[in-house]
Amino acid sequence: MNIFQASNCPAWKFLNDFCVIVLGYFLKKKNLLPYLEFLQEENGLQAIVPVVNSNGATCFEELSKENSENLFLDSKAFFSAKKFFLPNREREFLFEKKAASFEIHETIKHRHKVLFGLRSCDLHALNALDKVFLDFYGYDSLYRNKRNTVLTIGLECLKPEKNCFCESFGTSKPDFFDLFFWEKKDGFFVEIGSPEWEKLYCKKFFEKTRENRNSQKENCSLKLETKNIAELLEKNFENPVWEKESEKCLSCSSCTQICPTCYCFAIEDFFIPGTEDSERYREWDSCQLQQFTRINAGIFRQSRKSRLRQFVMHKLSFFRQQHNVHLCVGCGRCIDACPAKISLVEIASQIQKNPIGAD
Amino acid sequence: MHQFESPLKPELAEIIRVKEETPFLKTFTVRFLDKKKQKQFSFIPGKFVMASVFGFGEMPISISSSPYQKDSLQLTVNAVGNISRQMHLLGKGSVVGLRGPFGRGYPIQKFRKKNIIFFSGGCGMASMRSAVYAVNAKKELFGKLFLFHGCKSPQELLFAEDIAKWEKEQNFNVFVSVDKPTPDWKGNSGFVTDLIDKVDFPVENTFVLMCGPQAMMNIAIEKFRKHGFKPEQIFASLERLMHCGIGKCGHCNIGKEYVCVHGPVFSGSELEKMHLREG
Ligand SMILES: Cc1cc2nc3c(=O)[nH]c(=O)nc-3n(C[C@H](O)[C@H](O)[C@H](O)COP(=O)(O)OP(=O)(O)OC[C@H]3O[C@@H](n4cnc5c(N)ncnc54)[C@H](O)[C@@H]3O)c2cc1C
Ligand code: SF4
Ligand code: SF4
Ligand code: FES
Numbered sequence: 001m002n003i004f005q006a007s008n009c010p011a012w013k014f015l016n017d018f019c020v021i022v023l024g025y026f027l028k029k030k031n032l033l034p035y036l037e038f039l040q041e042e043n044g045l046q047a048i049v050p051v052v053n054s055n056g057a058t059c060f061e062e063l064s065k066e067n068s069e070n071l072f073l074d075s076k077a078f079f080s081a082k083k084f085f086l087p088n089r090e091r092e093f094l095f096e097k098k099a100a101s102f103e104i105h106e107t108i109k110h111r112h113k114v115l116f117g118l119r120s121c122d123l124h125a126l127n128a129l130d131k132v133f134l135d136f137y138g139y140d141s142l143y144r145n146k147r148n149t150v151l152t153i154g155l156e157c158l159k160p161e162k163n164c165f166c167e168s169f170g171t172s173k174p175d176f177f178d179l180f181f182w183e184k185k186d187g188f189f190v191e192i193g194s195p196e197w198e199k200l201y202c203k204k205f206f207e208k209t210r211e212n213r214n215s216q217k218e219n220c221s222l223k224l225e226t227k228n229i230a231e232l233l234e235k236n237f238e239n240p241v242w243e244k245e246s247e248k249c250l251s252c253s254s255c256t257q258i259c260p261t262c263y264c265f266a267i268e269d270f271f272i273p274g275t276e277d278s279e280r281y282r283e284w285d286s287c288q289l290q291q292f293t294r295i296n297a298g299i300f301r302q303s304r305k306s307r308l309r310q311f312v313m314h315k316l317s318f319f320r321q322q323h324n325v326h327l328c329v330g331c332g333r334c335i336d337a338c339p340a341k342i343s344l345v346e347i348a349s350q351i352q353k354n355p356i357g358a359d
Numbered sequence: 360m361h362q363f364e365s366p367l368k369p370e371l372a373e374i375i376r377v378k379e380e381t382p383f384l385k386t387f388t389v390r391f392l393d394k395k396k397q398k399q400f401s402f403i404p405g406k407f408v409m410a411s412v413f414g415f416g417e418m419p420i421s422i423s424s425s426p427y428q429k430d431s432l433q434l435t436v437n438a439v440g441n442i443s444r445q446m447h448l449l450g451k452g453s454v455v456g457l458r459g460p461f462g463r464g465y466p467i468q469k470f471r472k473k474n475i476i477f478f479s480g481g482c483g484m485a486s487m488r489s490a491v492y493a494v495n496a497k498k499e500l501f502g503k504l505f506l507f508h509g510c511k512s513p514q515e516l517l518f519a520e521d522i523a524k525w526e527k528e529q530n531f532n533v534f535v536s537v538d539k540p541t542p543d544w545k546g547n548s549g550f551v552t553d554l555i556d557k558v559d560f561p562v563e564n565t566f567v568l569m570c571g572p573q574a575m576m577n578i579a580i581e582k583f584r585k586h587g588f589k590p591e592q593i594f595a596s597l598e599r600l601m602h603c604g605i606g607k608c609g610h611c612n613i614g615k616e617y618v619c620v621h622g623p624v625f626s627g628s629e630l631e632k633m634h635l636r637e638g
Contacts, residue, residue: 264609
């Protein structure tokens with residue numbers, strides 16, 4: 001039985017989940033770049049990798065001759081890989097005027113990709129997005145078509161950063177990957193996560209191994225008690241903490257933009273100047289902006305308090321009530337990015353210390 | 360790799376009639392260009408469609424026609440902003456886009472043998488008319504019927520002809536109130552919510568369906584509750600900003616509910632648990 005067959009077998013999957021020893025391969029560190037280039041050249045995949053970009057920011061980019069020297073493997077990238085599934089701006093349709101009617105052209109565009117270097121939190125973030133865009137009162141095609149053509153390779157974190165709190169959600173345990181690279185001396189232990197992994201197999205660089213996934217990861221110093229947090233916040237909708245914390249908020253929407261699970265978008269039409277044709281675009285939107293809930297009768301979330309509360313409660317309460325997972329994976333990016341130094345961990349902890357409506 | 364079709368793709372539909380209802384409201388009778396689509400299209404009153412005016416955008420609009428009307432459907436549109444004002448400039452023969460129907464409508468099947476109070480304000484009459492049509496078409500299945508409707512002035516009274524017809528029907532008690540009456544107005548004046556304290560209606564075995572401005576509905580729910588209605592006897596349609604209609608874009612979110620898929624119609628018991636103010 002080869003590993004691929006084994007990875008499909010339920011009994012094996014069970015063992016895999018509960019044992020430390022798993023089947024896998026070894027990849028030498030020095031072979032990482034050649035391996036990624038192999039995936040690009042031999043397997044025809046577009047390789048997306050974490051790099052330090054020309055502005056000095058860490059983000060995901062397509063691997064190229066120019067950026068291959070700037071691979072960033074020390075910790076999670078500041079910008080997540082969200083934009084490869086939900087681009088900042090994307091065309092949905094072209095409406096072509098034809099006599100008295102229209103012809104509607106759908107945007108169909110995809111390239112088979114491999115996303116390398118997703119951290120455990122990033123993988124869980126994708127799973128949260130899947131809940132919304134693959135199976136919640138139907139799917140969204142723009143997301144689904146991209147998701148279906150992306151393979152994921154996760155990468156273990158050894159040292160959490162100061163604002164990481166993934167352990168609090170259990171999102172520090174990798175899941176939902178095709179391959180996962182565990183950090184080892186001089187290389188990676190390659191764990192197999194899905195039947196799709198064969199498309200990432202490389203005879204030349206994958207070596208047989210007696211290594212296993214034994215993690216050396218340090219614990220996060222930032223912690224949040226997440227047990228019953230959804231219910232607690234629901235009861236604390238009117239807690240004075242919201243007002244107090246929101247006084248600092250600038251409504252800049254950095255938090256929602258940087259968050260790997262924030263997905264809200266707006267849809268707008270634009271004419272192509274000089275024609276009667278138009279295009280419909282989808283664009284990131286943010287609950288932190290006033291116009292997000294503006295209708296003719298008024299604005300539902302007029303106050304900063306209500307908007308900051310929406311962000312935190314969607315993350316820690318509402319989504320959990322809908323989908324049974326939190327819409328936060330504890331990556332800490334929103335805390336890193338906030339110019340006002342607002343932290344959802346701090347807000348939630350304050351409410352836990354001084355709850356209202358406690359029975 | 361198999362490509363999944365977009366659930367956001369509008370279907371083309373032709374405007375076959377335009378009726379000016381009031382200075383700001385027009386009813387558009389539309390029919391899908393695709394005959395099969397038109398034949399298959401069915402809905403429950405209270406549901407809405409996403410209507411596209413190409414190049415201007417897409418907006419949620421309730422279906423105001425009867426669910427038994429099969430060869431076309433009607434949208435009654437208030438000219439308030441970019442898309443709706445542009446829609447008002449369109450005439451017979453123009454082509455628009457439609458998606459839907461979306462959301463959860465009024466659970467009319469549940470109301471068999473029960474009394475029904477239709478309660479609407481202003482533009483809310485659009486979705487309410489569809490519900491009244493649906494119930495009225497099978498009147499023998501229901502108990503006593505009441506309609507309360509309020510609008511700003513007599514000239515803003517929507518569907519005046521329909522209302523006049525319902526007034527004459529047996530077992531149908533119709534009360535219309537205008538906020539600012541003109542000298543020739545013979546009906547009630549003042550807020551429609553004031554009528555709740557003036558009119559006699561049964562409470563037991565009665566359901567209230569509501570659609571209109573949030574402020575009106577808040578007061579109305581409070582008053583009906585005072586008259587002894589339980590929350591589960593009340594159904595109200597909420598209005599929120601909507602961009603997708605399929606539970607994805609996040610605009611219509613209130614707590615764990617998405618108004619576009621879980622609503623727009625919610626029961627009073629559901630509403631009690633929702634953060635309607637700034638939620
Ligand atoms: C479930 C539901 C049913 C509705 N039924 C009707 C109806 O039958 N007749 C009718 O005239 N109106 C109805 N509305 C309100 C209607 O959708 C808005 O008046 C319309 O979207 C205004 O668009 P606009 O571009 O003209 O206005 P603008 O203010 O220029 O709109 C800008 C953007 O905001 C959105 N928007 C603005 N106001 C609203 C609003 N109140 N609700 C939702 N989105 C809004 C628009 O769709 C557009 O994307 C309904 C709304 C909802 C949620
Ligand atoms: S990043 Fe900070 S300041 Fe900006 S909107 Fe979010 S919480 Fe407010
Ligand atoms: S809310 Fe903050 S910590 Fe949670 S997933 Fe989003 S960016 Fe990361
Ligand atoms: S309208 Fe987009 S989620 Fe409801």
